[in-house]
Amino acid sequence: MKNIVLMGFMGAGKTTVGKCLAKALNCEFIDTDEQIEKEQGRKISEIFAEEGEQAFRNMETELLKCLQKNEERFVLSIGGGMPVREENRKLLRDIGTVVYLKTSKEEIIRRVSGDKSRPLLQGGALEEKVTNLMNAREGIYEETAHEVVLTDGKLPEEVVKKLLK
């Protein structure tokens, strides 16, 4: 079986679903945000504040190149902006089966409101920020995905069940 890559907007549940799926498949779980924070010894919000978004995007691409060489089977949850770079889209599809966890704007806004850890959603006008980013990314997610799973109104365990099928 191939690796599974979970892709989707911020708040889609990639990390929660990924952990649960990896447990069910008895394989390693890797989260790109967590991995970058561990390697850097600082939070993503600090990387954005100290070095800017592009530096973080370069770290994401470097990490994918490393993961491409990983011989163990794993479930990978990626940051929501990862597929925006064309180079990353190719790497992701090469790493494994890319599943798009698709969530409605309304549900995303409910889940991320009050969150302080995501630099791209800070500073007010949350709905406008989510709308603009979603409009820019929806097509990219659809184009990159091997499979699409709708997550609205589903518990993480229900999404995992669907993925296992």
Ligand code: S3P
């Ligand atoms: C980002 C999503 C975040 C994180 C960073 C940027 C994005 O990950 O990588 O804040 O551009 O959508 P999650 O999707 O896990 O929140």
